[in-house]
Amino acid sequence: MKAWDTSEFPDGVRLLRAAECEPQPVQWLWRHWLPRGAITILAGMPGTGKTTLALSIASIVSSAACWPDGSQCIKPGNIVIWSGEDEIEATLLPRLIAMGADLERVHFVAQIQDKGSFREFDPSTDIRQLMMKIAEIGGAAVVIIDPIINAVSGDAHRANDVRRDLHDLVVLARSNAAVIGISHFSKSGGKVNQHPLDRVIGSQAFAALARVVLVAARRSNSDERLFARAKNNLGPDGGGFEYSVEHLVIPHAVETSKVVWGDSVDGDAQSILADAERSVNLSSRLDEAKDFLCGVLIGSGRVPSTKILELATEAGHSTSTINRAKAELRVRAEKDGNGGWFWRL
Structure with missing residues (x-):
């Protein structure tokens, strides 16, 4: 967008003529799956390995490896991870090592210094300070917020509260980062013919605000898992990939897990999830x-x-x-x- 010289104008609304703009293509980290400059939601029931999936994506970007569809990540980028549910040394770091991440490019959000003392980082109030720190390291290709509901200080079931409190994350994404917010499916979800977007916990504003919504499911009575694209405002939706979570031991006798990607899966996310979670024979x-x-x-x-x-x-x-x-x-x-x-x- 054209930069304004504010000294030339009095205070007031600015209008930008369409003829003065140039169309810009969507910048994809993973074409048609993970856009830069936008929020992506990754949601699913407990036990599907959502965090490990997000770390797999982070590992691919940090090392410019191949995506599950065989395409190449064009260039490596910095990764910033905040987790309110998992320990860094015991859980997150071992998984990144197991999946071949370039650890020099991965940054964990730890404490924050506030008025001379340290406290825990709060994504509902501290995103702007995180933006400044990300600028200091030269920007980030991927920012993971786990879970994204913690970025809401108000009522997570009220659309106005969600949209207001996620505004800073939207601004962070505009710095050309792919912001991945991890979420859960509601316990009341899984009804017959219920769309995956209606199952994301909290207000529907979470799924509405995200440009892409990815979902994960686990087949009933099986270790087989499925990763699907439930929404994509910037490209095609539908389709997915099989994956499994493999347990292994890395150096220093640390037990951990990693994602092993499988074949592509056709169909819409609703039918993919319905099949995976169906309990009948x-x-x-x-x-x-x-x-x-x-x-x-x-x-x-x-x-x-x-x-x-x-x-x-x-x-x-x-x-x-x-x-x-x-x-x-x-x-x-x-x-x-x-x-x-x-x-x-």
């Missing part, structure tokens, strides 16, 4: 879906995923069940040069 439906997939793929080489899902819908199979069948059959998902996805046995 779906073995017969799954077997039928596996038979269907084999019938489509055997002898066909690779088939566009959109075509498979279209045929599956016509045959009465849900997208989520087809994705489970795909995982069990170890169907490979491949991306062509034009960005389309194909499946092959």
Whole structure:
């Protein structure tokens, strides 16, 4: 936006003529998944590994590694992490080490000096001071706030309170940072056909304010997990990735965990979550879906995923069940040069 020379004008509202502006493309850290300059919400039920997912993203950015879809993070960037739930040395640091983060680029928000004494950092009041510290280290590519509800000093179930109290985080994001706010699903969530955005704890303003909402789920009675895109105001939504949380031991006999990314998953977030959290026995439906997939793929080489899902819908199979069948059959998902996805046995 054009900078104003305030000395030329009296006090009052400034209007910027559209003809004087230039359109700017969205800056993505991870194309169509994680935008810079905006707030992204990562939400899910307990036990899905939301914090570990966020740390996986941080590790990829800090070391300019590859994203789950195989694309390359263009350049490494600084990471700033505030956690109100996990210890740095016992939990956060070991996970970052396990996932190959460049520790020189990772910064934890610890205490804050206030009137000559130290106290705990409070994201509901101290974000502006954090912005100044981030400027001192040359900026940040990713800022993680865990949980984001702690950034609200008022009533987290009132839209006006949420929008007012998250204003400083919005300003922080405008410094070209991808702000990731970790949140939980409400305990009353999980109703049939309930949209994932309606399950994010607190006011709907959290999901409304975020430009992207990512969700995590864990299959009932299983260690399999799913990561999906529930909202994207800046690009396509839907789709996701399988992942698992692997437990391991790093040097100094420290037990920790890391995210291991799996295959891509097609479908909308609502159906992906519904399938993952369904408690009834779906073995017969799954077997039928596996038979269907084999019938489509055997002898066909690779088939566009959109075509498979279209045929599956016509045959009465849900997208989520087809994705489970795909995982069990170890169907490979491949991306062509034009960005389309194909499946092959």
